[in-house]
Amino acid sequence: xxxxxxxxxxxISDLHAFYGESHILHGIDLTVGEGExxxxxxxxxxxxxxxxxxxxxLVGRRSxxxxxxxxxxxxxxxxxxxxxxxxxxxxxxxxFSSLTVEENLLLPPVVNEGGMxxxxxxxxxxxxxxxxxxxxTRLSGGEQQMLxxxxxxxxxxxxxxxxxxxEGLAPIIVQTLRQLIGQLKEKxxxxxxxxxxxxxxxxxxxxxxxxDHGSIAEMIPRDELGSSMEKLNRYLGV
Amino acid sequence: MELSFQTVMSQVMxxxxxxxxxxxxxxxxxxxxxxxxxxxFAHGALYMLGAYVALLGFTSLGPLIGMxxxxxxxxxxxxxxxLVVGAVGIVIEKTMLSRLYxxxxxxxxxxxxxxxxxxxxxxxxxxNVSGDPYEAKPEILNGAVNLGFMxxxxxxxxxxxxxxxxxxxxxxxxxxxxxxSYLRAGTENPELVKAFGVNVPLMITLTYGYGVAxxxxxxxxxxxxxxxxxxxxxxxxITVFAVVVIGGMGSIMGSIVTGLLLGMVxxxxxxxYAPASSTVIFLxxxxxxxxxxxxxxxxxx
Numbered sequence: 001x002x003x004x005x006x007x008x009x010x011x012i013s014d015l016h017a018f019y020g021e022s023h024i025l026h027g028i029d030l031t032v033g034e035g036e037x038x039x040x041x042x043x044x045x046x047x048x049x050x051x052x053x054x055x056x057x058l059v060g061r062r063s064x065x066x067x068x069x070x071x072x073x074x075x076x077x078x079x080x081x082x083x084x085x086x087x088x089x090x091x092x093x094x095x096f097s098s099l100t101v102e103e104n105l106l107l108p109p110v111v112n113e114g115g116m117x118x119x120x121x122x123x124x125x126x127x128x129x130x131x132x133x134x135x136x137t138r139l140s141g142g143e144q145q146m147l148x149x150x151x152x153x154x155x156x157x158x159x160x161x162x163x164x165x166x167e168g169l170a171p172i173i174v175q176t177l178r179q180l181i182g183q184l185k186e187k188x189x190x191x192x193x194x195x196x197x198x199x200x201x202x203x204x205x206x207x208x209x210x211x212d213h214g215s216i217a218e219m220i221p222r223d224e225l226g227s228s229m230e231k232l233n234r235y236l237g238v
Numbered sequence: 239m240e241l242s243f244q245t246v247m248s249q250v251m252x253x254x255x256x257x258x259x260x261x262x263x264x265x266x267x268x269x270x271x272x273x274x275x276x277x278x279f280a281h282g283a284l285y286m287l288g289a290y291v292a293l294l295g296f297t298s299l300g301p302l303i304g305m306x307x308x309x310x311x312x313x314x315x316x317x318x319x320x321l322v323v324g325a326v327g328i329v330i331e332k333t334m335l336s337r338l339y340x341x342x343x344x345x346x347x348x349x350x351x352x353x354x355x356x357x358x359x360x361x362x363x364x365x366n367v368s369g370d371p372y373e374a375k376p377e378i379l380n381g382a383v384n385l386g387f388m389x390x391x392x393x394x395x396x397x398x399x400x401x402x403x404x405x406x407x408x409x410x411x412x413x414x415x416x417x418x419s420y421l422r423a424g425t426e427n428p429e430l431v432k433a434f435g436v437n438v439p440l441m442i443t444l445t446y447g448y449g450v451a452x453x454x455x456x457x458x459x460x461x462x463x464x465x466x467x468x469x470x471x472x473x474x475x476i477t478v479f480a481v482v483v484i485g486g487m488g489s490i491m492g493s494i495v496t497g498l499l500l501g502m503v504x505x506x507x508x509x510x511y512a513p514a515s516s517t518v519i520f521l522x523x524x525x526x527x528x529x530x531x532x533x534x535x536x537x538x539x
Contacts, residue, residue, distance in 0.1 A: 056433045082435030094430045098422040106416065107423055108434035155434075 007034045008070075009159055009190050010055070015064040017047075017054045024050045026214040027064070032159075037181070037191045039201040042211035043237055048194040049091055051211065052161045055192075056088045057081045068159065085112045087152030091163040091194075095144045097137040101128055104136045104147055108155045115156030125150050142173035149180065159190045166197045174200060198236070210235050241509060248388045249505040255394045255463075257501015258401035259456050261494045263478045264485060265405055266452035268493040269412070271482075272425040273445045276335060276346035281453050282475030283357040284323050286468060288454025289372070289461045290361065291319035296374040312374045315458050323454030324447040331446040336439070354472070361468035369465025379462075397459050404455065405494045412490050421445065480523045486536020496534060 010032040017025040025047050032038050040048040054062050057078035066073050068084045082088070087108070096104055105121065105128070122129035125146050131139060139147060145165055152160060162181075166174045174197065181204050184191065195201040201208065202225060210218040212235055220228045263281060270278045295310030295318060310318060330353065338345045379396050382389040412418040424431045424438055432438045457471075464470060478497075485496030500519050507515040514521075526534060 058429055058433055077439075078429075078432040079435055079437045079439075082433060088430075088433050090430060090433075094427060096423045096426050098426055099419050103416075103419040107419060107431070109436060111435055 008032075009034045009036075009068070010192075011065070011067045012051075012055070013065045015051070015054060015062065015066060017050050017059045018061040019050075020060060024059070024214055025054065025062075028214075028216055030209055030216060030219075032190060032192060034158075034190055035185075035188050036207065037185050037193065037205045039193045039195050039205040039208045040211055041195070041198070041201065041208050041232070041236060042217075043235075046211040047214040048211050049163055050214075052088070052163050052192065052194055055081075055161060056086060082108070082155075082157070083111045085156070085158045087111075087155055087157030087160045089148045089152060089160070089162045089165060091167070093144050093148045095136040095139070095147055097135060099136050100133050101136055101139065101147060102132040105132075105151050105154060108151055110155050112156030112158060114158075116150075116153045118154070121150045121154060142169050145169060145173070145177070149177075153184075158188075159192075160184070161192050163194045164196060165193070166195065166200050178203065208232075244387055246506065246509050248390075249509045250502050251385070251388065251390055251505070252394070253502040253505020253508070254498060255398055255501070256504060257498040258398050259460060259474065259497075260478055260481045260501050261405050261497030262401050262452050262456040262459075263474065264482045264493040264497045265408060265490065266449040267478065267482050268485075268487065268490055269408070269421075269452075270446055270449040271487050272490075273421060273428075273442055274331075274335065274346070275339070275343050276350065277343060277487075278446075278449065279347055279351035279475075280330070280353040280357070281350075281450065281478070282471030282473075283354040284327065284450045284471070285453040285457040285460070285474060286361065286466075286471035287326065287357060288319040288323050288457025289466045289470060290365070290457075291315065291322050291454065292374070292458045292461050293370060293372050293466045295319075296372065309374065312376050312458075312462070315374070315461075316455065319458045320451035320454045323457075324451035327450035328443055328447040330450075331443045335446065336442070354475075358468055358472060365468055367468055369467035369470070372461035372466050375462040393462060397463070401456075401459065402498075404452070408452070409490050409494060477519055480519045482533075484519075484523050484526045484533055486533025489533070489535035492533065492535025 008031055012028055012030050015025055015028040016023065028051060040051060042048050050059060053059050055066055057073070057076065062074060064074065068081070068086065071084055073081050073084065096107070099107065105118065116124070127143050128147055128150060131143065136147065137144070149165065165177055169177070178200060181191065185204065193201055193205065206222050208220045208225070209216055210220065210232065217235055218228070218231065220232065263285060267278055267281055270276060292310070292312070292315035295315055299310055300306050300308035334349060335346060338349060375393060379393040382391050383395060412421055420431065420436055420441060424436070424441055428438050460470070481497050481500050482493060484500065485492040500522070503522070504515050504518060507518045
């Protein structure tokens with residue numbers, strides 16, 4: 001699949017991001033089409049997480065342009081950005097320890113119609129039903145990850161920003177997540193994955209952006225992945 | 239020394255009455271500290287302001303608006319004073335406190351301490367420091383009730399009952415409702431709650447407004463018992479801060495239970511060794527800080 005068949009959902013141009021005095025992103029340009037699954041690859045510290053945080057409005061200072069479905073968000077207050085149909089799953093999962101599993105699930109406001117209902121979510125994640133009255137952080141790592149995913153599926157968000165969702169999880173859980181992302185892709189979700197597990201990413205993604213030192217080094221479509229392996233290994237240092 | 243059951247119980251009940259004030263005030267401080275990370279030193283001054291809204295509403299509002307027969311009655315003051323002071327709180331948060339969140343909490347403390355001094359100073363300039371009586375106590379709350387072991391003033395019993403209702407109502411909303419889940423989540427990780435699309439800045443403003451409205455409510459409750467004076471808040475707040483330190487900053491139930499208990503301990507001490515009653519809370523604070531620095535109900539971080 002190529003970009004041209006998709007309606008553009010996200011367009012980032014000349015994005016710079018700063019934390020305090022440190023300049024993290026140096027002019028990022030990328031686009032994501034509706035229904036695409038795109039990964040951000042790169043070493044730790046290359047700026048991949050910062051790109052996701054910039055999109056959702058969680059960096060100290062950002063400049064340039066981030067348009068979501070044509071709406072410019074660079075100066076929008078953080079709490080309004082999600083209402084354009086975004087769901088964010090942070091790297092540290094962000095499960096609230098003072099909230100029960102069900103309260104965690106119900107926390108993010110609905111941002112769009114067409115989200116999953118609570119019963120659909122419990123059908124998809126039976127573990128969460130069983131433990132819905134436990135406090136959020138009493139769950140195992142895998143269950144917390146499912147909760148962090150389920151939480152944003154309820155809101156009707158169509159553009160999902162997923163940061164290292166397989167990190168530190170058992171292979172069987174990674175397998176479940178792979179199926180989940182596959183299903184979401186079939187349902188037409190647009191997904192940006194920051195992923196350390198290259199094999200996980202390679203199977204699912206339409207395109208890969210390679211991030212290096214806060215800039216985009218390469219854009220590799222799925223069908224050029226085989227021929228680009230050598231280049232990719234150099235960037236990822238594997 | 240012979241301690242009769244009756245002597246002990248009557249002092250403990252009076253202590254519970256003081257404890258009810260400690261509980262409402264430290265609850266407000268805990269809610270504010272939880273979400274705003276600000277130690278609200280203006281709390282005592284806003285408690286005093288609440289009492290003055292009730293007093294002036296009763297004595298001076300009528301003549302001021304050209305209706306000399308109009309007196310804001312006690313029940314109306316219980317609603318109006320928290321609303322007025324809550325609005326003052328919202329203005330303070332919007333115009334001043336909101337600029338300080340990105341700095342250390344020391345700055346919030348200094349700002350609110352400064353505000354407390356200014357508010358208290360202005361009132362000292364215009365009103366009698368030794369206090370004015372508030373004479374709008376409703377007829378129905380006059381007299382005493384027989385509790386079996388003692389005759390207890392009706393008004394003080396009312397203060398205990400309504401304070402408990404307000405404290406546990408607030409606890410229920412925070413711990414058991416959807417609105418409360420936003421508050422708890424915002425206390426834990428405000429950035430993520432914002433990223434989910436919740437208007438956290440608005441939530442912070444309203445929380446500050448609610449916290450100081452609680453202080454004003456306590457001020458109105460206190461008006462018929464103590465005389466209304468510009469320094470009533472600064473006297474109260476020192477003890478309340480000790481309560482908060484003992485209970486643990488930021489714990490809702492902790493602040494309520496600690497407030498009530500310490501009021502009773504204070505009352506009990508009056509019977510056993512009266513001179514120690516005003517210092518016993520501070521002694522407990524020292525011991526708690528040595529044994530459990532995060533406070534009885536606080537989470538170690």
